[in-house]
Amino acid sequence: MRRRVFQVPDGAPLVGSIAFGLIDRGTNLIQVRPSSYCPMSCIFCSTDAGPKSRWRQAEYLVDLEPLIDSFKDIVRFKGEHRIEAHIDTVGDPFTYPRIVDLVQALSEVKGVNVISVQTHGPLLNEHLLDELSEAGLSRINLSIDALDPELARKLAGNEWYDVERVMELARYIVENTRIDLLIAPVWVPTINDSEMPKIIRFAIEIGAGKRWPPLGIQKYEAHRRGRRPPKVRAMRWREFYAQLRRWEREFGVKQILRRSDFGIHKRPALPIEHQVGEKLWVRVIGPGWLKGEVIAVERRRPRRIITVVGVNPEEVPPETIMRVEIIRNKHNIYLARPTP
Numbered sequence: 001m002r003r004r005v006f007q008v009p010d011g012a013p014l015v016g017s018i019a020f021g022l023i024d025r026g027t028n029l030i031q032v033r034p035s036s037y038c039p040m041s042c043i044f045c046s047t048d049a050g051p052k053s054r055w056r057q058a059e060y061l062v063d064l065e066p067l068i069d070s071f072k073d074i075v076r077f078k079g080e081h082r083i084e085a086h087i088d089t090v091g092d093p094f095t096y097p098r099i100v101d102l103v104q105a106l107s108e109v110k111g112v113n114v115i116s117v118q119t120h121g122p123l124l125n126e127h128l129l130d131e132l133s134e135a136g137l138s139r140i141n142l143s144i145d146a147l148d149p150e151l152a153r154k155l156a157g158n159e160w161y162d163v164e165r166v167m168e169l170a171r172y173i174v175e176n177t178r179i180d181l182l183i184a185p186v187w188v189p190t191i192n193d194s195e196m197p198k199i200i201r202f203a204i205e206i207g208a209g210k211r212w213p214p215l216g217i218q219k220y221e222a223h224r225r226g227r228r229p230p231k232v233r234a235m236r237w238r239e240f241y242a243q244l245r246r247w248e249r250e251f252g253v254k255q256i257l258r259r260s261d262f263g264i265h266k267r268p269a270l271p272i273e274h275q276v277g278e279k280l281w282v283r284v285i286g287p288g289w290l291k292g293e294v295i296a297v298e299r300r301r302p303r304r305i306i307t308v309v310g311v312n313p314e315e316v317p318p319e320t321i322m323r324v325e326i327i328r329n330k331h332n333i334y335l336a337r338p339t340p
C-alpha cells in the first residue's frame with residue numbers, strides 16, 4: 001500500500017511521538033528516529049512496518065538540523081557525558097537519506113561517546129559501512145533471524161531479502177571497519193528455533209562483539225497492532241531466559257544481557273509536560289502514524305507532539321484547532337482523544 005511521506009515541519013517539537021524524533025526514557029541513552037519507513041515486511045514486525053503494513057497511514061522524515069538541535073538540548077539537560085545516541089526507528093534507519101551526516105553530526109555533540117544503530121541490514125553496502133565507520137558509528141545491532149535463505153525470506157516477508165549478502169556484510173563490518181557488531185536475531189518460537197544455534201555459531205566465527213557482547217537474541221512479542229505470524233505464541237520470559245542460559249553454557253558466550261553491559265544507567269528524564277486527564281486545545285499539524293490518528297501540538301505553547309487517536313483525519317485536517325484529553329504520557333510520548 002502506498003503511504004504519504006510527511007516531512008515534519010520546521011519548528012515542530014521533536015519529542016512526543018513514538019514514530020519520529022527523539023525519545024528519552026530516563027537513562028543516558030537517547031533514541032533517535034529520523035525516519036519511519038522500512039522496505040521489509042517481517043512477519044513478526046512489532047511496528048507493522050514496510051510495504052505490507054495494514055495499520056500505518058503515513059511515514060515521517062525529520063530534517064537533520066532541527067533533529068540535532070533538539071538532541072543537543074536533551075544532552076545538555078541530561079549532562080554532557082557518556083551519552084549514547086541510539087538510532088533505532090520504527091522502520092529501518094538506513095531509509096534516512098542523510099544517515100551518514102546524522103552519524104557525523106551526533107558524533108560531534110559534546111558528551112556523546114556511543115552511536116549505535118538497529119537494522120536488519122537490507123540497505124547496507126560496503127561503501128556505506130566505510131562512510132559510517134569514518135563518521136563515528138560505534139555499533140550496529142544487526143538482526144539476522146535465520147541463516148537459511150528461504151526461511152530468512154519467509155521471516156522478512158518478501159522475496160528479495162538476501163541473508164547471505166547480509167552475512168557477507170556482517171563479516172565486512174568486523175574485518176574492515178571500526179564499527180562493533182552485535183548480532184540481534186528475533187527468536188520467533190516454532191519458526192526459527194533451529195536457526196538460533198547456527199546464528200550464535202556464526203557470530204562467534206566472524207568475531208562479532210569486540211567492545212560489547214556479540215549476541216543479543218530478542219524475544220518475539222505479540223503486539224496488538226504489530227504483525228503476528230499465525231499460530232505462534234510468545235514465549236514466557238522464564239522459558240526464554242532458561243534457554244539463553246543453556247546456550248550460554250553450550251557456546252561459552254554471554255546471552256543474557258543487562259543494561260549495564262552497554263553502560264546504560266539512569267539519568268534525569270525530561271519533564272512531563274501534560275498530565276493524564278489534562279484537557280487542552282491543540283492544533284493539528286499532520287497525519288498520525290496509524291489510521292484514525294492525527295498529530296498535534298498545544299495551541300499556544302507547542303512543546304511536545306501529541307498523537308490524537310479516535311479521529312477521522314479527513315475531518316480534522318492540518319490547522320484544525322480541537323480540544324483533547326491526554327490519556328497517556330509515559331516517557332513523554334503523548335496520546336490524547338477528542339473531548340468536548
Ligand code: SF4
Binds near residue numbers: 038041044048049
Ligand atoms: S522488523 Fe524491522 S526490518 Fe522487519 S519490517 Fe519491522 S522494522 Fe522493518
